Amino acid sequence: MTDEHLQKAAQLLDENGLRKTRPRLEILCVLLEADSPLTGEQVFERVTAGSVDKATVYRTLLLLLKHDIVHNAYLRNRIRHFELAHHCKPDRCHPHFTCRDCGRTVCLYQAIVPDVQNLPAGFLVLHRQTRLEGICADCRVRHYS
Amino acid sequence: MTDEHLQKAAQLLDENGLRKTRPRLEILCVLLEADSPLTGEQVFERVTAGSVDKATVYRTLLLLLKHDIVHNAYLRNRIRHFELAHHCKPDRCHPHFTCRDCGRTVCLYQAIVPDVQNLPAGFLVLHRQTRLEGICADCRVRHYS
DNA sequence: TACTTCTTGCAAATCATTTGCAAATAGATT
DNA sequence: AATCTATTTGCAAATGATTTGCAAGAAGTA
Numbered sequence: 001m002t003d004e005h006l007q008k009a010a011q012l013l014d015e016n017g018l019r020k021t022r023p024r025l026e027i028l029c030v031l032l033e034a035d036s037p038l039t040g041e042q043v044f045e046r047v048t049a050g051s052v053d054k055a056t057v058y059r060t061l062l063l064l065l066k067h068d069i070v071h072n073a074y075l076r077n078r079i080r081h082f083e084l085a086h087h088c089k090p091d092r093c094h095p096h097f098t099c100r101d102c103g104r105t106v107c108l109y110q111a112i113v114p115d116v117q118n119l120p121a122g123f124l125v126l127h128r129q130t131r132l133e134g135i136c137a138d139c140r141v142r143h144y145s
Numbered sequence: 146m147t148d149e150h151l152q153k154a155a156q157l158l159d160e161n162g163l164r165k166t167r168p169r170l171e172i173l174c175v176l177l178e179a180d181s182p183l184t185g186e187q188v189f190e191r192v193t194a195g196s197v198d199k200a201t202v203y204r205t206l207l208l209l210l211k212h213d214i215v216h217n218a219y220l221r222n223r224i225r226h227f228e229l230a231h232h233c234k235p236d237r238c239h240p241h242f243t244c245r246d247c248g249r250t251v252c253l254y255q256a257i258v259p260d261v262q263n264l265p266a267g268f269l270v271l272h273r274q275t276r277l278e279g280i281c282a283d284c285r286v287r288h289y290s
Numbered sequence: 291t292a293c294t295t296c297t298t299g300c301a302a303a304t305c306a307t308t309t310g311c312a313a314a315t316a317g318a319t320t
Numbered sequence: 321a322a323t324c325t326a327t328t329t330g331c332a333a334a335t336g337a338t339t340t341g342c343a344a345g346a347a348g349t350a
Binding site: 072074075077078079080095097100106108110111112113114115116117118119120121122123124125126127128129130131132133134135136137140141 | 217219220222223224225240242245251253255256257258259260261262263264265266267268269270271272273274275276277278279280281282285286
């Protein structure tokens with residue numbers, strides 16, 4: 001939890017007119033440090049040693065979601081994954097790649113996703129997210145050695 | 146549950162060397178009749194009046210998933226949605242569009258999804274699914290009238 | 291400093307899904 | 321058609337992630 005992250009966290013809360021409480025700051029710092037989407041459980045584990053209740057973690061994530069500070073990544077089923085929304089335009093999220101071998105999920109910030117063509121008439125797209133599955137570079141190398 | 150669906154259901158089980166039991170045939174017919182991905186709960190409700198146990202519904206859906214007869218649609222969190230895989234190529238699923246207004250999900254079979262560009266080196270994509278969110282044609286009309 | 295409202299921690303509830311186990315059944319065999 | 325054996329099913333109970341109720345505790349304001 002660097003000072004830089006702490007400041008960014010405080011700023012995000014301020015901008016949205018939310019109270020700067022210790023649990024919220026800690027949870028935002030955890031998300032700022034993460035390099036892939038986290039589950040509620042993972043956020044709970046990473047917050048300074050049991051200092052924040054699990055119910056508070058979930059309530060906070062839901063709050064941040066409502067304010068579009070975080071959004072959901074649609075990965076494995078039955079488990080919600082959260083990530084900060086600041087890498088994405090509101091209507092287009094970067095693709096997530098999940099490796100079938102090692103199970104890890106990578107955010108592909110630099111990938112380019114062309115628009116979907118030939119949508120039925122009258123449909124207005126407000127958000128798009130692409131989910132990729134396959135074998136990551138590390139695992140491919142591992143299999144050939 | 147038409148005869149045509151029943152036959153198709155039996156065929157799908159045969160092709161995969163699975164026993165043709167009543168619960169399996171009924172569940173497959175429900176999926177064949179559906180025009181959008183269904184949750185386990187929804188499949189359970191649609192199967193002839195409580196004739197199949199809910200545990201069996203879930204076990205069967207998992208079995209069909211393992212044989213790639215059905216696959217998951219990644220929609221709302223915490224709830225798994227299942228649909229027959231026969232509309233998709235193994236590596237590319239059609240996009241799903243969920244309306245923020247009416248909540249309904251539509252399968253966009255006819256949409257064209259160009260490949261993701263600029264993937265990091267060494268990544269092998271085996272499956273792709275696009276999730277769209279927005280306002281469907283019906284709801285847009287409703288709002289302007 | 292006092293106050294009012296929003297937040298938190300704790301424990302219990304909920305919801306979708308999974309599992310253990312004995313009884314029932316599909317499909318092969320006689 | 322009856323028998324047999326491995327699968328599958330129904331039922332009840334367990335699980336795991338998430339949510340909720342509520343009294344005690346802080347944040348921001350007067």
